[in-house]
Amino acid sequence: MTRIDDLPIRDELRGHSPYGAPQLDVPVRLNTNENPYPLPEALVARIAERVAEAARGLNRYPDRDAVELRTALAAYLTRTAGHPVGLAQVWAANGSNEIIQQLLQTFGGPGRSAIGFEPSYSMHALISRGTGTGWISGPRNPDFTIDVSAAVREIAERRPEVVFVCSPNNPTGTAVAAETVLALYEAAQAARPSLVVVDEAYGEFSHQPSLLPLVEGRPHLVLTRTMSKAFGAAGLRLGYLAADPAVVDAVQLVRLPYHLSAVTQATALAALEYTDTLLGYVDQLKAERDRVVDGLRATGYDVVDSDGNFVQFGRFADSHAAWEAVLAHGVLVRDNGVPGWLRVSVGTPAENDAFLDAARAVFKDHSTTEEQV
Secondary structure: OOOOOOOOOOOHOOOOOOOOOOOOOOOOOOOOOHHHOOOHHHHHHHHHHHHHHHHOOOOOOOOOOOOOHHHHHHHHHHHHHHHOHHHHHHHHOOHHHHHHHHHHHHHHOOOEEEEEOOOOOOOHHHHHOOOOEEEEEEEEEOOOOOOOHHHHHHHHHHHEEEEEEOOOOOOOOOOOOHHHHHHHHHHHHOOOEEEEEHHHHHHHOOOOOOHHHOOOOOOOEEEEEOOOOOOOOOOOEEEEEEOHHHHHHOOOOOOOOOOOOHHHHHHHHHHHHHHHHHHHHHHHHHHHHHHHHHHHHOOEEEEEEOOOOOEEEEOOOOOHHHHHHHHHEEEEOOOOOOEEEEEOOOOOOOHHHHHHHHHHHHHHEOOOOOOOO
């Protein structure tokens, strides 16, 4: 049987695995940071109306520039992040991953490099390799915050063309202070202008305000978002960015023609009409997240402070064995490969109860004692 590495693939792709999480048929699945609440029926009906209207024109290409959608996204950001954003500053694509890909196609590529501070969102490194961009793994402190001094030194020495900052950080849940982003931005501009990408995929769940205002007056700072999490629309695949208009113009050099279908645009516009309802679910998830954190800490686990709709907890002598033990109780969580830690997505109250019961059941057998740490 032919293996991937038997094919004439690029050298930087050899030995790597595709992105993915286990998809198992278990009673409680809390491993992919999905919003557990289905879209309300009124919104489902509105989507059907919008899509039916779009279907009447499917013999024509969609709006290539997605002007109506980008205008609505700009209005959403202006309202929720407390900073004015206009149409010219917003770009949309098929999920935030395509946004990241377009940024790397434009500002990265062969002979260029990108840096991220790991553990962090693994797709930053995967898409970098996929676009021929060299990847640099930057430092974090033991508490998973960014080691600012070490990061500034690394940027000065390695001079990457793209700097990724994930806030809240996935998988740890750690939020990044504005002062940290500013320090990294200044370091990235010192030798030659480099792009700094703030990934706010989980921004709506954060205790802290959005970092969007930092974009003002900083032409090389980009903020990315998604409708997969807060809007409960992971199946929609709609991501977007806010940046200086010149960045929006630049990514259009690499975008595929008519990359956003008419159906995608219609569905996203319908969802934006129900912003208040969907953000109400976000408030429920934030309360449940804090309850999960409290429950894990009461059991005796170490828990990283979370600003996402997920929680990283530990510590385990063998995190994969602990993952299997939780799974044996019918609950699927995520083993991200961070030694000693697992990540659980926040679900419905009933799902979170089932998880906390499982976590309590496996605590004594699989947690690492303070002396062992």
